[in-house]
Amino acid sequence: MAGLTAGAPTPQSITVHEQSRVLELVYSDGAHLRIPFELMRVYSPSAEVMGHGPGQEVLQTGKRDVCLVDLQPVGNYAIQPTFSDGHGSGIYTWAYLYELGRDQDALWQRYLQRLQDAGLERDAPMLPKAQKSACSGH
Template sequence: MAGLTPSTPTPESITLHEKSRALELAFSDGARFRIPLELLRVCSPSAEVMGHGPGQEVLQTGKHDVTLVDLQPVGNYAIQPSFSDGHNSGIYTWAYLYELGRDQDALWQRYLQRLRDAGLDRDAPMAPKGQKSGCSSH
């Protein structure tokens, strides 16, 4: 995922849709994305999910009904959500959120394929460590 540059679109509005469990972002370039909270959670940029390097991603399961309990700004470049399952260590930069929104269909399909490959479904208990998350391009 790309880093923040001066040309990175920034959110002009961020709206939490609690009932449909989605985060809607409207960016400065006119792009608008509605990202399911489940996708935000399973694609968390945290070390807990992504690991500390390629091949260390952890497949996230049981996140179908996850909600946000808090959403904090991180400087002028990111947000840090706290999810209902206790996960709160992911810092989502504007660039990462933009890419999640833009690429969500492909990321979702990759995540579902990784679940199938592991013989799991979205509601399964957490998989053993070492299962790839499905959110990285590695």
């Protein structure tokens, strides 16, 4: 995941809306984005969700009611949220958040299609084997 690109838009304000479960960002180019926590969680840029290469993604379910319990800055280029389900290893760069907000309609459709293809419901609990990594013996 790339850091800051010269001239790339950066957030001028970030607001956590707990009741509506949305992260609101206003970017330097005027973009005003509202990203649902669920979308952020199912598209977490962490290795736990994205895997370590194409085809290794772990389909997330049961995240509709996930909340943000903590939000930490990572340098001047990203944030690291901790979600109410305990997930906190994703580092969201300003560029990645911009993409999530800008492309969320297409991302939702892709997510719903992946659920359908896997025969899963959006609110199904995560399967225990899907949460364990190959290195769970640590």
